[in-house]
Amino acid sequence: MEKHWVIDEECFVTPRGGKYQAHYMIKGTGKVRRQTTGESDLEKAKDAAKKRYREIVGLQERGVTVHSTGKLVHYFNDVAKKQRQYWIDGINSGTGTPIHHSYIQIMDKWLLPFFKDIPIADVDDDLIFDFEEHRKKELGREPGKTTINSHNCVFRAIYDMAVRKKFVQSSQVPIFTVRNKGVESNPRGKFTPDEMAEIESQLFIWREDHPKFSSRYLAKLTYYYVKLLVTSGIRPGKEIGLLQWKHVDENYFNEPDGLHYIKLNMPHRKTSKGKAAGYILLSKDLINTCFADLKKLTRRTEPDDYLFCDMDGAPAKSFSERFRHFLEEKGMRYQNEDLLKGRSLYSMRHFYATQRIIKEKVPREIL
Numbered sequence: 001m002e003k004h005w006v007i008d009e010e011c012f013v014t015p016r017g018g019k020y021q022a023h024y025m026i027k028g029t030g031k032v033r034r035q036t037t038g039e040s041d042l043e044k045a046k047d048a049a050k051k052r053y054r055e056i057v058g059l060q061e062r063g064v065t066v067h068s069t070g071k072l073v074h075y076f077n078d079v080a081k082k083q084r085q086y087w088i089d090g091i092n093s094g095t096g097t098p099i100h101h102s103y104i105q106i107m108d109k110w111l112l113p114f115f116k117d118i119p120i121a122d123v124d125d126d127l128i129f130d131f132e133e134h135r136k137k138e139l140g141r142e143p144g145k146t147t148i149n150s151h152n153c154v155f156r157a158i159y160d161m162a163v164r165k166k167f168v169q170s171s172q173v174p175i176f177t178v179r180n181k182g183v184e185s186n187p188r189g190k191f192t193p194d195e196m197a198e199i200e201s202q203l204f205i206w207r208e209d210h211p212k213f214s215s216r217y218l219a220k221l222t223y224y225y226v227k228l229l230v231t232s233g234i235r236p237g238k239e240i241g242l243l244q245w246k247h248v249d250e251n252y253f254n255e256p257d258g259l260h261y262i263k264l265n266m267p268h269r270k271t272s273k274g275k276a277a278g279y280i281l282l283s284k285d286l287i288n289t290c291f292a293d294l295k296k297l298t299r300r301t302e303p304d305d306y307l308f309c310d311m312d313g314a315p316a317k318s319f320s321e322r323f324r325h326f327l328e329e330k331g332m333r334y335q336n337e338d339l340l341k342g343r344s345l346y347s348m349r350h351f352y353a354t355q356r357i358i359k360e361k362v363p364r365e366i367l
Contacts, residue, residue: 019037019040022035022053076119079162114134125175135151144184145181152178214311228240234349239266261282263279
């Protein structure tokens with residue numbers, strides 16, 4: 001028998017039937033576990049054998065008895081961590097999507113601590129019910145349907161991998177559903193056109209109503225921040241907060257309609273594929289109503305300067321909190337008493353999208 005050692009005295013492969021078979025020395029027993037690598041290429045067979053052998057060693061280190069025959073035990077958390085790494089690799093390579101960040105957080109906070117060392121083949125509908133009761137207890141309330149659906153997406157991804165790797169059969173996959181579970185999420189508060197006009201008017205006055213120069217500076221910055229959100233539909237946070245003047249072209253000629261616009265390059269806006277979304281075009285009216293005054297306020301107009309910077313030149317923060325305090329002060333935080341979710345900076349994006357739909361007369365069937 002021709003042996004090709006992968007790890008000296010621990011793992012080797014041999015040719016058999018056109019493919020290579022791996023031989024793993026089971027520590028403490030003196031026995032050998034044999035398994036096909038599924039590879040006809042020697043180097044690929046060695047890689048497959050090494051990876052499999054490390055799994056066996058990992059199981060033994062966790063106190064699992066590995067026999068020379070029969071199937072290996074695969075634990076829920078082991079499969080979950082493989083899926084977690086797959087998402088991380090995708091994010092790092094640029095092929096992942098933003099939602100994968102949320103899925104990783106769900107896995108770390110909820111799934112991994114609960115399932116621990118439970119074999120994935122033993123996770124059935126009863127155990128999923130126990131998890132759902134645990135989640136409800138930890139939250140202190142019935143979770144929303146959106147929360148449940150997000151958790152179910154993570155579960156399905158884990159089991160898709162488990163089935164693909166033949167760790168479980170399709171018939172062993174538990175049922176993940178939101179039917180008759182959870183509560184409907186409260187809709188985000190929104191603004192009417194009249195309310196937006198009132199907010200702009202009140203913000204204009206409010207920005208001067210601060211005794212300290214530093215507070216007055218940040219209030220004025222918030223005024224222009226909100227103005228740009230309302231007219232562009234940009235997301236509050238990193239997407240707008242990291243914009244620099246080098247991203248702004250105040251005299252861009254748009255060939256399709258023969259008009260000039262402000263071109264705002266968006267290096268931090270991500271699409272569903274995780275790629276930069278290019279740019280957006282804005283009315284040149286914003287030069288006089290926003291950008292010119294913003295430059296006078298910050299006195300920072302170099303290409304690498306941030307549009308919305310604090311007095312030291314660093315990206316300014318706490319716009320959400322500052323705007324929330326403004327709304328509460330003016331009694332405009334909540335649209336009505338029935339809505340528990342108050343209005344926020346993100347409501348500006350909803351307002352922008354709604355007005356675009358109305359202006360462009362988008363048919364209901366398309367929505």
